[in-house]
Amino acid sequence: MANPKADFVLADIGTKQDFEPGSYAGAISVSCIQWLCHSFQSDHNPRTRLRVFFQWLYDVLSTDARAVLQFYPSDDNQVALIGKAAASVGFSTFFYVDNPDSKKNKKLFLICTFGQPTDPDSVIASALSEMNSTEHGxxxxxxxxxxxxxxxxxxxxxxxxxxxxxxxxxxxxxxxxxxxxxx
Incomplete structure (x- = not known):
């Protein structure tokens, strides 16, 4: 069990963390989850690490909480991989694209809430079409x-x-x- 008096914890989010279930009212991540899609060691499997992270997040959030995870995907496969991992543990997911017209300032947000799990393929398809349809040229x-x-x-x-x-x-x-x- 993590120290309840600690202000912060330094840990690898791709591994199982030991926190009390339902202890968080929300979660925010900035440019963090895309790194779970890369293998930096021979024993790192991106699918497994994403699933472990989202399962841990699902366990520690209270039922009225939400998680907003901002990331910069390197390609459409990363968006699909992250979205399916979140939906597979029971989150209701939604993608939001900020500055879709800009190449440099385009940000993708994954919003995870509790409730009816959404069909990950339809959510991912709509996010990808929104990202790609607004590009000029x-x-x-x-x-x-x-x-x-x-x-x-x-x-x-x-x-x-x-x-x-x-x-x-x-x-x-x-x-x-x-x-x-x-x-």
């Missing part, structure tokens, strides 16, 4: 995102500036054309 055959044309980028930027209330010159047939070099 066109997709190439190999799945990579292609670049927008120069004119389209300029027009999008001008539209954003107008929506912020800035005074922007009207579009013309010369918008986003390169000027001739006259040096």
């Amino acid at each position: 066109r997709k190439l055959k190999n799945g990579k995102k292609g670049a927008q044309s120069r004119k389209q980028r300029v027009l999008n930027k001008k539209e954003r500036q107008r929506s912020l209330g800035k005074v922007i010159k009207n579009d013309s047939k010369y918008t986003a054309r390169k000027r001739k070099d006259k040096f």
Whole structure:
């Protein structure tokens, strides 16, 4: 049993922890659970470590609690793996994507609550479609995102500036054309 007077505990979240059941009113994790998807030692199995973590979390949370886990997935398989592990122990799961339009600032949140377990495949599919559908640009055959044309980028930027209330010159047939070099 963990020391009840301790302010913090240093432990590996992929291994079974010894806490009193129902002792926490909530849990928050920032950029932590994605590391359970990697094997840093030969005896680390990502599926097992995720299941152990979510089973421990399910045990220590009180029944009216919720857990909000923010992570940066490296690919869609990681989202599916984490979501299925959470749902398999009995959590009702929901994914929330913050800043879906941004590449650098996109954050994925997994919200786990008690209640009716959700179908993990439908929750994961909706999260993946929300993450992928809001990206701009066109997709190439190999799945990579292609670049927008120069004119389209300029027009999008001008539209954003107008929506912020800035005074922007009207579009013309010369918008986003390169000027001739006259040096």
